[in-house]
Amino acid sequence: MSDKDSGLEKQSALVSLKAQPAVRRILDANLDRAREGLRIIEEWCRFGLESQSLASECKQLRQELGSWHSPELRSARNTSGDPGTSLTHEQEEERDNLADVLTANFCRIEEALRVLEEYGKIYNRQMGASFKQMRYRVYQLESALLAYERQQLLKQARLYLVTSPSENIYAIVEAALQGGLTLVQYRDKDSNDCDRLRMAQKLCRLCHDYKALFIINDRVDLALAVEADGVHLGQQDVPLALARELLGPHRIIGRSTTNSEELQRALLEGADYIGVGPVYQTPTKAGKTPAGLDYVRYAAENSPIPWFAIGGIDMSNLNEVISGGAERVAVVRAICDAEQPTLVTQYFLSQLNRIDTLRAYQQRHSQSHGRSNYLAT
Numbered sequence: 001m002s003d004k005d006s007g008l009e010k011q012s013a014l015v016s017l018k019a020q021p022a023v024r025r026i027l028d029a030n031l032d033r034a035r036e037g038l039r040i041i042e043e044w045c046r047f048g049l050e051s052q053s054l055a056s057e058c059k060q061l062r063q064e065l066g067s068w069h070s071p072e073l074r075s076a077r078n079t080s081g082d083p084g085t086s087l088t089h090e091q092e093e094e095r096d097n098l099a100d101v102l103t104a105n106f107c108r109i110e111e112a113l114r115v116l117e118e119y120g121k122i123y124n125r126q127m128g129a130s131f132k133q134m135r136y137r138v139y140q141l142e143s144a145l146l147a148y149e150r151q152q153l154l155k156q157a158r159l160y161l162v163t164s165p166s167e168n169i170y171a172i173v174e175a176a177l178q179g180g181l182t183l184v185q186y187r188d189k190d191s192n193d194c195d196r197l198r199m200a201q202k203l204c205r206l207c208h209d210y211k212a213l214f215i216i217n218d219r220v221d222l223a224l225a226v227e228a229d230g231v232h233l234g235q236q237d238v239p240l241a242l243a244r245e246l247l248g249p250h251r252i253i254g255r256s257t258t259n260s261e262e263l264q265r266a267l268l269e270g271a272d273y274i275g276v277g278p279v280y281q282t283p284t285k286a287g288k289t290p291a292g293l294d295y296v297r298y299a300a301e302n303s304p305i306p307w308f309a310i311g312g313i314d315m316s317n318l319n320e321v322i323s324g325g326a327e328r329v330a331v332v333r334a335i336c337d338a339e340q341p342t343l344v345t346q347y348f349l350s351q352l353n354r355i356d357t358l359r360a361y362q363q364r365h366s367q368s369h370g371r372s373n374y375l376a377t
């Protein structure tokens with residue numbers, strides 16, 4: 001080793017020695033920061049989503065952070081001399097909704113873990129690798145939480161708007177969202193890809209502003225490009241397994257089914273929901289033989305996943321479809337061709353949201369009278 005090299009080594013050893021109290025303080029502050037952020041996420045997983053697995057992952061991460069928080073690091077704390085305690089950012093004060101709270105805290109955790117990873121390397125060799133691994137677990141947690149919320153929204157959705165090409169498509173979708181719609185599929189067989197991409201981007205943003213799910217018909221590439229919540233695939237579209245591979249485990253994939261075999265196959269393939277129909281003849285899918293109410297009844301008995309009756313459904317026959325066992329419906333013309341899409345959406349939702357109460361009534365009634373068709377009225 002040359003004199004110059006050994007001089008440099010001594011100098012850097014000196015710098016690192018001097019830096020030690022500061023490094024310990026950085027580690028102490030960021031261990032606290034990451035744990036606090038995780039606690040906030042954990043509370044939502046536990047009380048909001050009631051998901052034991054997500055809450056338990058947060059807890060494990062907190063415990064792992066705690067195991068690094070040694071008395072030596074805690075004793076480095078110097079709150080009164082820390083200029084950062086009096087600095088608050090305007091954005092810290094602003095939280096408009098739950099999504100803001102979760103996003104802000106995920107950012108906080110991920111930032112803190114990055115700091116722990118970098119400074120931890122100086123303090124203890126294993127720290128860097130451990131915090132790096134934890135950071136990836138937090139990314140996965142964030143993605144799983146998003147997926148969980150998507151599935152919850154999907155389960156809660158009673159009405160599904162499938163769009164048809166129109167000059168007013170944006171206004172129609174917005175009007176329906178104002179009526180309480182929470183699930184939209186962008187279906188456009190006519191436009192070129194540039195126009196489709198532009199419209200998909202706009203509609204995706206719009207739906208997310210209203211906290212509604214946005215699905216793209218047929219096109220996995222567009223769904224990825226606009227960060228849609230998922231894709232809807234028919235029997236002639238790309239295989240579900242390929243779509244899953246491309247979209248990953250956290251996005252929604254829906255599959256059209258017209259009969260019992262297709263329904264059973266969709267379940268095996270891992271569809272998140274299915275379309276059941278066409279129930280009635282419809283010009284939107286001209287030439288397609290209706291599957292009828294018998295198939296609706298079959299789906300009611302056999303589908304463990306959310307399913308949407310589709311095809312020719314409007315305000316006049318909605319109760320017939322509900323009587324056949326449907327709890328969710330998908331429509332194109334009933335909303336897209338309506339003069340007042342908001343009012344029509346509200347009507348559909350009011351009928352569909354009565355179902356739980358009506359089914360309970362139906363069950364009680366049939367137990368005491370041996371029969372009932374209350375829902376058809």
Ligand SMILES: Cc1ncc(COP(=O)(O)OP(=O)(O)O)c(N)n1
Nearest residue numbers: 217232233234235256275308310330
């Ligand atoms: C909810 C829902 N169900 C069924 C379909 C029909 O899909 P597909 O059979 O692929 O026909 P196209 O819509 O692509 O013409 C759907 N789009 N949505």
Ligand SMILES: Cc1ncsc1CCOP(=O)(O)O
Nearest residue numbers: 278282284311312331332333
């Ligand atoms: C896309 C689709 N898939 C089965 S039926 C159908 C169209 C339903 O359209 P409408 O609600 O206008 O009858």
Ligand SMILES: [Mg+2]
Nearest residue numbers: 218233234237
């Ligand atoms: Mg299709």
